[in-house]
Amino acid sequence: MRLLRIVPDDTTFDFIRFRRISFPISALLSIVALAAFLTLGLNFGIDFKGGTLLEVRYPNSTLNIADVRSKLEALDLGEVQIQEIGSDGEVLIRVAQQPGGEQAQQAVVGRVRATLGEGVEYRRIEVVGPRVSQELLSYGIVGLMLAVVAILIYLWFRFEWQFALGASIANFHDIVLTIGFMAIFRIDFDLTSVAALLTILGYSLNDTIVIYDRIREMLRRYKKMPTDELLNASINSTLSRSVITHVTVTLALLALVLFGGRAIHSFSVTMMFGVVLVGTYTSIFIASPLLIYLGVTTRTLAERAEKEAASKVERLAP
Amino acid sequence: MLYFSKWKAIAIVAVSAIICLMVVPSLLPTKAYDHLPGFLQRKIVLGLDLQGGSYIVLQVDSAEVRTARLEQLRDDARRVLRDAKVGYTGLNIQGDAVQVRVRDGQDVEAAYTQLRTLAQPIGGAMATTGQLDTDVTRDGNLISLSPTSTGVQARTIQAVSQSIEIIRKRIDQLGTTEPSIQRQGADRIQVQVPGLQDPSRLKALLGQTAKLTFRLVDNTMSPQQALQGRPPAGTDVLYSDGNPPVPYLIEQRVLVAGEDLTDAQPGFDPTTREPVVTFRFNTNGARRFAEATQANVGRPFAIILDNKVISAPVIREPILGGSGQISGNFSVQEANDLAILLRAGALPVPLQVVEERTVGPGLGADSIRAGLIASIVGAVAVALFMIATYGIFGVVAVLAVAVNVGMIFGVLAMLGATLTLPGIAGVVLTVGIAVDSNVLIYERIREEARAGRSAISAIDAGFTRALATILDSNITTFIAAAVLFYVGSGPVRGFAITFGIGIMTTVFTAFTLTRLMVALWVRWRRPQRVPI
Numbered sequence: 120m121r122l123l124r125i126v127p128d129d130t131t132f133d134f135i136r137f138r139r140i141s142f143p144i145s146a147l148l149s150i151v152a153l154a155a156f157l158t159l160g161l162n163f164g165i166d167f168k169g170g171t172l173l174e175v176r177y178p179n180s181t182l183n184i185a186d187v188r189s190k191l192e193a194l195d196l197g198e199v200q201i202q203e204i205g206s207d208g209e210v211l212i213r214v215a216q217q218p219g220g221e222q223a224q225q226a227v228v229g230r231v232r233a234t235l236g237e238g239v240e241y242r243r244i245e246v247v248g249p250r251v252s253q254e255l256l257s258y259g260i261v262g263l264m265l266a267v268v269a270i271l272i273y274l275w276f277r278f279e280w281q282f283a284l285g286a287s288i289a290n291f292h293d294i295v296l297t298i299g300f301m302a303i304f305r306i307d308f309d310l311t312s313v314a315a316l317l318t319i320l321g322y323s324l325n326d327t328i329v330i331y332d333r334i335r336e337m338l339r340r341y342k343k344m345p346t347d348e349l350l351n352a353s354i355n356s357t358l359s360r361s362v363i364t365h366v367t368v369t370l371a372l373l374a375l376v377l378f379g380g381r382a383i384h385s386f387s388v389t390m391m392f393g394v395v396l397v398g399t400y401t402s403i404f405i406a407s408p409l410l411i412y413l414g415v416t417t418r419t420l421a422e423r424a425e426k427e428a429a430s431k432v433e434r435l436a437p
Numbered sequence: 438m439l440y441f442s443k444w445k446a447i448a449i450v451a452v453s454a455i456i457c458l459m460v461v462p463s464l465l466p467t468k469a470y471d472h473l474p475g476f477l478q479r480k481i482v483l484g485l486d487l488q489g490g491s492y493i494v495l496q497v498d499s500a501e502v503r504t505a506r507l508e509q510l511r512d513d514a515r516r517v518l519r520d521a522k523v524g525y526t527g528l529n530i531q532g533d534a535v536q537v538r539v540r541d542g543q544d545v546e547a548a549y550t551q552l553r554t555l556a557q558p559i560g561g562a563m564a565t566t567g568q569l570d571t572d573v574t575r576d577g578n579l580i581s582l583s584p585t586s587t588g589v590q591a592r593t594i595q596a597v598s599q600s601i602e603i604i605r606k607r608i609d610q611l612g613t614t615e616p617s618i619q620r621q622g623a624d625r626i627q628v629q630v631p632g633l634q635d636p637s638r639l640k641a642l643l644g645q646t647a648k649l650t651f652r653l654v655d656n657t658m659s660p661q662q663a664l665q666g667r668p669p670a671g672t673d674v675l676y677s678d679g680n681p682p683v684p685y686l687i688e689q690r691v692l693v694a695g696e697d698l699t700d701a702q703p704g705f706d707p708t709t710r711e712p713v714v715t716f717r718f719n720t721n722g723a724r725r726f727a728e729a730t731q732a733n734v735g736r737p738f739a740i741i742l743d744n745k746v747i748s749a750p751v752i753r754e755p756i757l758g759g760s761g762q763i764s765g766n767f768s769v770q771e772a773n774d775l776a777i778l779l780r781a782g783a784l785p786v787p788l789q790v791v792e793e794r795t796v797g798p799g800l801g802a803d804s805i806r807a808g809l810i811a812s813i814v815g816a817v818a819v820a821l822f823m824i825a826t827y828g829i830f831g832v833v834a835v836l837a838v839a840v841n842v843g844m845i846f847g848v849l850a851m852l853g854a855t856l857t858l859p860g861i862a863g864v865v866l867t868v869g870i871a872v873d874s875n876v877l878i879y880e881r882i883r884e885e886a887r888a889g890r891s892a893i894s895a896i897d898a899g900f901t902r903a904l905a906t907i908l909d910s911n912i913t914t915f916i917a918a919a920v921l922f923y924v925g926s927g928p929v930r931g932f933a934i935t936f937g938i939g940i941m942t943t944v945f946t947a948f949t950l951t952r953l954m955v956a957l958w959v960r961w962r963r964p965q966r967v968p969i
Contacts, residue, residue, distance in 0.1 A: 122969065123825040128887065174800070221496075221789045225644075228793075229637065242800040244636060248791040251494065255926070262924030269916045277909060311859060314921060314929045318866065318936070321917030325870070325910040329877065332906045360880040363826060364873040367819045371869035374815030375862060380807030382486065382800075383862050390866070 125366070126359040134354045135347040138408035145292060145405055152299020159302045164309030165245060167259070169216040169252035171227045174243035175235065177208035184210065190234050196227060204381065209242070221248040259313040263294075266317055270324060278331060281413040286327050289406035293323045297393045311386045319393030322368075326361070327402040333357050334410065350407050361399060369395050439897050439956040446957075449949045457843035459850045481849045483631075484857035484931055487805050489798030490631035491639055492927075495788040497600065497624045502593045503533070505786050506584045510535045510571065513555050514582065523548045534583035545578050552580055559591045593624050596785040601626055606781035607642050626788070636795040638774070646743050646787045647778035649695035651726065653688045654737040654749055660684035675739070677746045678765075685746050687739050692729040697722025701779035703772040706764055712772035713764040716779060723759030731755040740765075742775075743787075794927075808861035815865045816842070819872055827879055827969050829958065834875035837951045841871045844942040845935060857931030867939030870914070874947040878903040879969055886967040893959060895967055900952055907947050915940045 165172050187210060188201050198215035212231065217223035224246050232241070247255075267290065274283035297319055301308055333353040341349060372394065375387040441449075462470055463480035470478065485492050507530050514535055518525050524540035525548070539548045556571035570588025574581055584592075601618055608616045608630065617629040633639055655672045663674055663686045671689045676682035701716040718726055729738075730752050739749040740763050747765040767775065819838070824831035845864055849856060882899030890898060918940060921933035 122828050123822075125826075176799075221791050225640065225790050225793070232637070240797065240799060241795070242797040244793065244795040246790070246793040248789075250496070251792045258924050258926070262920055262929075265924065266917050266920040269920060270913050273913060273916055310925070310927060310929050311932075314859060314925065314932045317917050317921050318932075321914040322870070324913045324917075325873075328910045328913055329906055332909055336902075356884060357880070359883075360873075360876050363876045363880070364869075367822060367872040367876070368866070368869035370818040370822060371815040371865050374811045374818060375865055377811075378807060378814055379811040379862065379865075380804050380858075382804050382807075382858050386859065386862060 126362050128359075130355045130358055131351070132355060132358075133351055134403055135351050135408050135411070137404060138411075141400075141404035141408070148299070149292060149295050152295050152302070155299045155302040159305075161298070161302055161308040162305045164307040164312075165213065165247045165252070166309040167252050167256040169224070169247050169249045171212075171214040171224060171231075172243070172245040173212040173214075173228070173231060173241065174204075175210055175212065176240040176242055177210070178238065178240060179208075181238075182208040182210065187212075187235070191231065194230055194234060196230070216249060216252075221250070224248050255310060259310065262313065263316060263320075266320060267291075270320075274328075278335060281410060282331050282335070285406055285409040285413055286324060286331070288409060289327055289401045290320055290323060292405055293319060293393060293397045293401050296397050297389065300392050301389060306389060307385045309385070311383065312389055315386045315389040315393065318390060319398060322394050323398035323401055326364075326398050327406040329360065330354060330357050330402050330407055334407065346411055350410065354403055354407055361403065365395065365399050439893065439900070439952070439959060441953055441956055446953055449953055453840050453844065453946070453950055456847040456851075457840060459847035460843065463846070463850050479850050479853055481846065482853065482855045483801075483805075484855045484860070485629060485631060485794070485801075486796050486858045486928070487801050487808075487856065488631050489633075489796050489801035490629065491633045491636040492792075492794040493628045493630075493636070493639065493643065493790055494621065494792040495600075495604075495626045495628065495643060496791045497593055497596050497626075497786055498789060499589055499593045499624065501786045502596055503584055503589050506570075506589065506592060507533075507535055510555060510582050510584070514552060517551045517555065518548060521547060521551045523551070531581075534581040536579060536581045539578045539580065542578055545575065545580070549573070549575050549580055552582060555582060559588055590623075597624060597626060599785045600788060603781050603784055604628060604643060607777055608639075610777040610781070611639070611642070625791070632798065633795075636793060638770075640790055640793070642774060642777065643788065644790060645778060646784045647695070647781070648743055648783040649698070649779060650741045651692045651694075651729075652690065652739055652741060653692065653729075653733060654739050655686040655688050656736065658686065660686045675741060675744055675746050683746075685739055685749060687741065687746070692738065693718065693722045693726045695779060695783050697725070698779055701776045703769070703776045704762070706762070709764075711764055712767045712769045713762045714767070714772050714776045714779065715760065715762045717760040720759075723757075726759070726761075727755060727757045730757075804858050808858060812861060812865055812868075816868055819868055823872060823875070827875075830875075830879055830955070830969050833951060833954045833958070834872060834879075836954065837875060837946045838868055838871045840950055841939070841942050841946045842868065844946070845939050848938045848942065849935065852934075854934050855931060856935070857928060859928045859932035860935040863932045863935030863939060867936065867943065871939070871943040871946070874903075874907045874911075874943055875951060877906055878947070878951065882967055883969055892964045892967045896955060896959060900955075904948060907944065911940050911944050 182203070184201065184203055191199050191201065191212065196214050197217065200211075200213040202211045202213075203209070204211050214227050214231070217227060228244055228246060267287065270290075271283050271287055274286055294316060297316060300306075301312065306312070330353060333356060334350060337344070337349050337353050344352070369391075372387060372391050375383065376391055379387050459479065460481070462473055462477050465473075470480065511528060511530055514537055515528060518528075518537070523544045526538045526540055528535070528537040537548075539545045553573045556569040556573055559568045559570050568585070568587055570585060570591065572583050572585055574583075597620055601620060604626065605618050608618065608628070611630070611633070613630050613633055615631055617627075619627045621627045628639075628643065630639060655669060657669060660674055661684070663669070663672070664684060668674055668686060672686055673689060674684050675687050676684050697718050699717050699719045701714055704713055704715050705711065706713045734752050734754060737749045737751045740747045747763060763775070816838075820835045823834050827834065842864060845867065878899055881903040882896050885895035885898045885902075886892065915937060918933050918937035921929055922937060925933055
């Protein structure tokens with residue numbers, strides 16, 4: 120049987136030289152992402168913003184969006200978003216946080232139900248009060264930071280500090296780009312997005328560590344190889360694995376995006392961006408070349424030891 | 438590395454099989470499941486997003502707890518001073534304290550001693566902290582009682598516990614299966630009712646304090662006069678629930694309260710055919726109600742629920758039997774719900790709904806279908822790709838991943854964990870990542886073979902070298918999953934559970950099952966070169 124081979128054996132692509140292009144590109148993209156985040160902001164879902172969300176279905180295509188809109192706008196509930204979703208008479212209604220605390224939030228559902236009348240199927244109702252949304256947001260942020268710190272500490276113990284720092288910079292880059300992506304494409308930022316961000320973080324690290332592992336191994340074996348050559352060799356020798364793994368993860372995620380349903384759509388799309396684009400690119404073009412600038416101890420130490428030995432020999436010679 | 442003793446091989450297969458089989462009870466119909474022995478009665482619970490239902494978070498407001506305590510202190514102070522025969526003026530709540538002015542300077546000491554008995558040690562009489570829940574201070578002949586903040590805190594926690602009991606009694610009456618009521622933090626209660634279609638009824642049942650009192654209507658002036666001027670001492674103006682609300686002037690003194698009810702049932706009035714609620718008092722309540730109605734024939738009294746007047750009938754004759762009925766333009770369901778509320782008892786303080794999520798059963802079913810389709814499509818695509826890339830080794834990988842997924846569901850069942858929609862996403866992602874461990878191993882084997890090793894030695898070295906990397910990369914990912922689990926709630930948690938379990942089963946299968954299968958293959962074929 121002839122097996123599928125995507126990456127040929129013994130590739131010698133000069134990934135490290137590519138850093139002269141990849142670093143500026145990443146810097147530019149990060150700036151764009153940050154700018155998007157600062158100017159457009161994230162499209163907070165009701166988990167973090169508070170408010171009310173109703174997903175309703177009009178059976179037998181009796182849906183008239185304009186009619187629903189005018190009815191609900193007459194309620195004077197402040198900002199109301201009405202969005203037709205799918206093709207079988209489903210509408211997503213979002214009502215912003217009401218002034219007047221928890222009870223006012225609760226009253227919204229009753230008023231909308233009374234307005235829409237009978238014969239409407241309520242598929243989903245979510246009400247998040249101001250106190251809860253504040254907490255959820257701060258838990259989300261704390262969770263992200265805790266995860267980064269915990270992973271950093273683990274890496275610091277398992278590798279040298281340069282690797283831990285390199286991996287964190289790469290990770291930070293991934294999170295910034297993903298947040299920028301979410302800001303630009305107005306993807307709902309809710310609790311599920313925090314889960315997606317954390318998964319991207321874990322996954323991108325997973326990828327970086329596979330290459331770092333190889334770099335460390337080669338550092339021990341080839342003490343005299345120039346750094347860029349060694350990094351290139353490490354990336355090339357793991358390239359086949361990187362590509363095959365990413366194809367499988369992409370296939371799994373693609374299934375989620377296409378068939379997973381709307382409830383996890385923003386999760387799937389975010390993951391797709393983060394894992395497939397940023398995660399892979401980062402570990403090869405950012406995380407690995409970074410090690411050059413951070414300096415890699417094993418090698419430096421080995422050189423220093425050799426120099427010292429050489430100078431001793433010189434002194435003894437005459 | 439490639440050698441497995443017979444017993445080790447059997448143990449690996451047995452452990453994998455048993456964990457996979459733990460999923461079987463979850464797939465059985467309820468009837469068969471109930472016949473299983475106890476240790477097998479463990480199954481995956483479907484989250485509300487998959488089976489439909491309501492999730493509500495209620496909060497006890499500590500400001501309400503303070504207010505309730507102040508009102509109780511005011512009433513207790515009135516009783517204590519009356520029993521001690523101390524003359525006083527202006528007993529009322531001022532800000533965060535109850536204040537009272539003792540009329541005669543000679544009585545101040547006695548009043549102070551008596552009022553101090555109202556302060557109770559925090560945590561009950563057995564507590565050893567020595568802290569009191571109320572500060573009692575005096576300034577001349579003005580005595581004030583104010584609840585301490587630790588006292589209010591302790592009462593808030595206590596109110597949550599009491600509320601959970603009462604909520605449980607109320608929800609049990611709805612007749613839904615497996616409701617879950619849990620404390621969340623110091624001041625919140627999380628209620629999950631699977632399969633409930635109409636959350637508004639649940640909210641109506643939980644959102645009411647259901648404090649019922651019977652009090653006399655004050656006839657000395659009209660409610661309108663009282664609203665314009667000042668209501669007489671010891672009275673309040675309360676409104677009916679109707680539209681427009683009708684004001685009533687009501688005495689503060691309570692004839693009988695809801696605690697003295699022993700039973701309440703919905704029924705129909707024999708003459709008007711209207712839905713009513715009939716109730717029965719305990720001995721104490723019956724005696725007090727009889728005395729009060731005997732003394733006030735011809736006067737109206739009011740039935741008040743949560744400070745709203747339900748009805749205000751005139752006492753035509755003394756009610757001695759200890760039972761009666763409440764009528765008030767109820768629908769059948771309203772009468773039924775009021776009876777439930779009265780039977781379950783009043784909440785110690787009002788609760789506020791701070792979060793609500795309801796998923797209709799239709800959407801839940803759609804989500805299960807979507808999740809299943811995505812999982813199957815994803816798994817098939819990955820399997821085909823792996824077999825195309827690695828041939829027979831690809832088959833090994835697919836088998837390992839299949840067992841892996843079986844084990845994830847098995848562990849979920851053993852833990853009795855909840856499977857949510859994001860949880861399914863976690864499984865799909867695990868499939869993608871589990872494949873990575875196989876890819877790492879196979880690529881390493883290929884490398885070793887190309888470096889000139891013999892087939893068996895290459896396979897052996899490939900496993901040894903790759904497993905270290907697999908461990909490193911999976912531990913970091915596991916840290917992210919663990920953090921997700923601890924800080925996350927709801928959907929995030931559901932995802933973290935399956936993802937975390939998936940990482941563990943992935944490492945397990947990579948170290949044991951994949952290796953065992955490859956080892957068996959090597960023994961069977963004795964390959965001269967690596968087939969990948």
